[in-house]
Every structure is written in structure tokens, then in C-alpha cells.
Amino acid sequence: MSSFWVYFAAKPLWWIIVTIATFLFTSWLNRRVGGTPLLHPVLVALSLIIVLLQLTGTDYNTYFEGAQFIHFLLGPATVALAVPLYDxxxxxxKMLLPLLIACSCGAVTAALSVIAVAWLLGASEATLLSLAPKSVTSPIAIGxxxxxxxxPSLAAGLVLITGAIGCLVAPPLFRWLKIEDDAVKGFTLxxxxxxxxxAFAFEFSTLAGAFAGLAMGLTGLLTAFIVPVLVRLLGL
Amino acid sequence: MLAGLLLLLVCQLLGEWIVLAAGLPVPGPVMGMVLLLAGLIAHGKVPATIRTPAEGLLRHLALLFVPAGVGLMVHAELIAAEWLVILTSLVVSTVVTVLVTALVLKRLTRNLDLGARGDKS
Structure with a gap:
């Protein structure tokens, strides 16, 4: 049995199959329970895979040798966001100026509020500085x-947790604020x-997805300039 | 379909080059997205050969975050030490950010004529 396992675990193919199969299962599960973001397919899938890796004593690098082929597709998928954006x-x-203003307000709020709350709660300085870029897409946050x-590695992880929290808290907030425009919903997400x-916004509509992709790009750009300046102003 | 996939990859490659050459703080794929958008605007429509792979990738965007997400296991100890601080600040900050962004955008677009609200195109 153990030699059987070693053979399969050494193949990158195995971890691709595990990742896709787990995700298909958690997507099905999520539909079965009525699409609640509490059981977000990505969150459940990555928890299950982490448990599996720990049960089989596999380290992350081994897993990533296979999973990198899926991870790689994030690049062309980001480029592909141009299609709904063009549509x-x-x-x-029409909304260009409001979008730029909302983006600046949102990006400053995201960085400033997380630093303020973490500082009040007594976070260590390294944690504080890893939290600051949490609202930006992983590759920018690392930089x-x-x-x-x-x-940098912790920052990348915190970005993912922030993403999950955003998907959890945004829908009830939209209902509370009576936001009905999918463009506003998508941009905020x-x-x-x-x-x-x-990814979550595309489940509302392609319009929401297009604006979410736009917001992601704009926020990345703005935060890359704003956060280093903020950190210097706050004397960290 | 295949030509479109090639074009997506070429845009990404050009994006990576531009970012590297100009020392920009943006990731290459984001620059690639800007390049493709400029190309689509110049062309005036989305050719079917690009639309098929683009929409295929975007339909399964969520799956693509799983490998990076599993990487959280590497930081288990760090997160265990300060998890309450981290979680509280992330939740509070995310709620505030959603509120500010949605309200600012809603207020600023209130008077724009945007046609149908929340259309499912």
C-alpha cells in the first residue's frame, strides 16, 4: 500500500486530479446547501486539501509541483478579464470619474483601517506590515x-483570507445599503x-464580473503607490 | 479557440516584459489585460476565437485560487499565534471598505443615466 501511495504521490498529475476533483465536489456541495458563502467552494476545497496533505505527510512544495499547472492559468485568466470589460x-x-474616486477612497480605507484596528489590538509590527496590502491581488501584495x-508569504495568505471575508460580508451589506446596481456590487467586490x-461577482452577472476585474486592477495600481506613503506617514 | 488562447498568453508575455522593463509595481497579467483591452477597442469587437477561451477561463476562475490558498498551511504557526488580532482586523477593515466603496460609488453614480439596473447581460 505505501509503495503504491509513493508512486502516485510523486506524480504531478495526481495533485492536479485531487485539486479539480475536490473543487468539483465542493461546488456541488455548495449548490446542494443553497450557495451559502459560508461554505464557499474555494474555502472548503482548500481546507479539505490541507487536511489530505497533512494526513499523507505531503509538504506544500510537493503539492504545488502538480497544482502549479492550475495556478499558472491565473495569468491568462487575468488577461481574459479584458473581454467582459470590453463588452x-x-x-x-460613463462611470470613469466616479470609479476612480471610489477606488481611491476604498483603497485608502482598506489599508488605513486594517493598520488602525491591528495596531489597537496590539499586533506585532511584522504582522501589521503584512496586513497593510491585504486588499490587493496576491502578486502585488507580495511586492x-x-x-x-x-x-511577503504571510501577506499573500492574508490576501486570500480577506477575499473570503469579503465574499461573506458583502452580500448582506449590499442588501442593507439597498445596492441594486451590479456594476456597483462588482466594483466593490x-x-x-x-x-x-x-470570481464571486461573476456569479451575479458578467457586468458585475467586468467591474470587479476593473476594480482589482485599479486597486492594485493605487495601493502599490499609497501603502508605502501611508506607512511612512504613520512612522512604522 | 487555439489562436485565442495563444493571444491571451502573448498578451501576458508582453505585459510581463513591459512591467519588467519599466519597473512598474503592477503584475504582468494586469498589464496584459490592459493590452488586450486596447487591442479589442482598436479592433471594435471580440472575435469568437478569443471569446471562447476567455469565457471558459473566467467561468472557472474560483478553481484557480485553490493552489495558492492551500499555501496558507505554510503559515499555520504564524497565524495560530496572532489569529484573533488578524481575523478581527481583517473583518472590521473589510466591512468598512465595502461600506465606503459601495456608498461612494452609489452616491456618485446616482445622477448618471445608466439604463437598466443590474442587467443580466
């Missing part, structure tokens, strides 16, 4: 954390929960 370009043009002295939020 809704007329809306984007920012490096620049200001946080842990993309700004506060980056790629996670964008």
Missing part, C-alpha cells in the same frame, strides 16, 4: 509587503476582495 466598456466610460518590511471577489 461593458460603454458603462465603464508591497517586501517593500515596507512585512512577511473587486476592490475589497480582489480575485476572490471577482
Amino acid at each position: 461593458h466598456f460603454e458603462r465603464v466610460k 508591497i509587503a517586501e517593500k515596507i518590511g512585512g512577511y 473587486g476592490l475589497s476582495a480582489h480575485g476572490f471577489g471577482t
Whole structure:
């Protein structure tokens, strides 16, 4: 049995199959329970895979040798966001100035509020600096954390947790604020929960998805400039 | 379909080059998205060969975050030490960010004529 396992575990193919099969299962499960974001397919899938890796004593690098082929597709998928964005370009043009203003307000709020709350609760400085870029998509967050002295790898993880929290808290907040425009919903999701939020926004409509993708790109750009300046102003 | 997939990858590659050459803080794929958008605007429509792979990838966007998400296991100890602080600040900050962004955008777009609300196109 153990030699059987070693043979399969050494093949990158195995972890691709595990990742896709687990995700299919958790998507099915999520539909069965009525699509609650508490059992978000991504969150459940990654929890199950972490448990499986720990049960089989597999380290993350081994897993990633297979899973990197799925991870790689994030690049072309990000480029592909241009298609829904083009489809809704007329809306984007009409809303350009409000979008830029909302993006600046949102990006400053995201960075400032997380630093303020964590500082009040007595977080260590490295945690504080790793939290600052949490609303940006992972590759940008890693660069920012490096620049200001946080842990880049932790920052990448916190970005994912933020994404999940965003998908959880946004729908009830939208109902409370009576937000009915899918463009506003999508933009807010993309700004506060980056790629996670964008994937989630596509479940509302392609319009929401297009605006989420736009927000993700804009926020990344703005945060990369704002956070280092904020950190210096706060004397961290 | 295949030509479209190639084009997505070429845009990404060009994006990575531009970011590297200009020392920009943006990831290459985001620059690639800007390049493709500029190309689509110049062309005036989305060719079917690009639409098929693009919509296929975007339909399964959530799956693509799973491998990076599993990476959280590497930081189990760090997170265990300060999890309450981390979680509280992330939740509070995310709620505030959603509120600010949604309210600002809703207020600023209130008077714009945008046609049908929340259309499912």
C-alpha cells in the first residue's frame, strides 16, 4: 500500500486530479446547501486539501509541483478579464470619474483601517506590515509587503483570507445599503476582495464580473503607490 | 479557440516584459489585460476565437485560487499565534471598505443615466 501511495504521490498529475476533483465536489456541495458563502467552494476545497496533505505527510512544495499547472492559468485568466470589460466598456466610460474616486477612497480605507484596528489590538509590527496590502491581488501584495518590511508569504495568505471575508460580508451589506446596481456590487467586490471577489461577482452577472476585474486592477495600481506613503506617514 | 488562447498568453508575455522593463509595481497579467483591452477597442469587437477561451477561463476562475490558498498551511504557526488580532482586523477593515466603496460609488453614480439596473447581460 505505501509503495503504491509513493508512486502516485510523486506524480504531478495526481495533485492536479485531487485539486479539480475536490473543487468539483465542493461546488456541488455548495449548490446542494443553497450557495451559502459560508461554505464557499474555494474555502472548503482548500481546507479539505490541507487536511489530505497533512494526513499523507505531503509538504506544500510537493503539492504545488502538480497544482502549479492550475495556478499558472491565473495569468491568462487575468488577461481574459479584458473581454467582459470590453463588452461593458460603454458603462465603464460613463462611470470613469466616479470609479476612480471610489477606488481611491476604498483603497485608502482598506489599508488605513486594517493598520488602525491591528495596531489597537496590539499586533506585532511584522504582522501589521503584512496586513497593510491585504486588499490587493496576491502578486502585488507580495511586492508591497517586501517593500515596507512585512512577511511577503504571510501577506499573500492574508490576501486570500480577506477575499473570503469579503465574499461573506458583502452580500448582506449590499442588501442593507439597498445596492441594486451590479456594476456597483462588482466594483466593490473587486476592490475589497480582489480575485476572490471577482470570481464571486461573476456569479451575479458578467457586468458585475467586468467591474470587479476593473476594480482589482485599479486597486492594485493605487495601493502599490499609497501603502508605502501611508506607512511612512504613520512612522512604522 | 487555439489562436485565442495563444493571444491571451502573448498578451501576458508582453505585459510581463513591459512591467519588467519599466519597473512598474503592477503584475504582468494586469498589464496584459490592459493590452488586450486596447487591442479589442482598436479592433471594435471580440472575435469568437478569443471569446471562447476567455469565457471558459473566467467561468472557472474560483478553481484557480485553490493552489495558492492551500499555501496558507505554510503559515499555520504564524497565524495560530496572532489569529484573533488578524481575523478581527481583517473583518472590521473589510466591512468598512465595502461600506465606503459601495456608498461612494452609489452616491456618485446616482445622477448618471445608466439604463437598466443590474442587467443580466
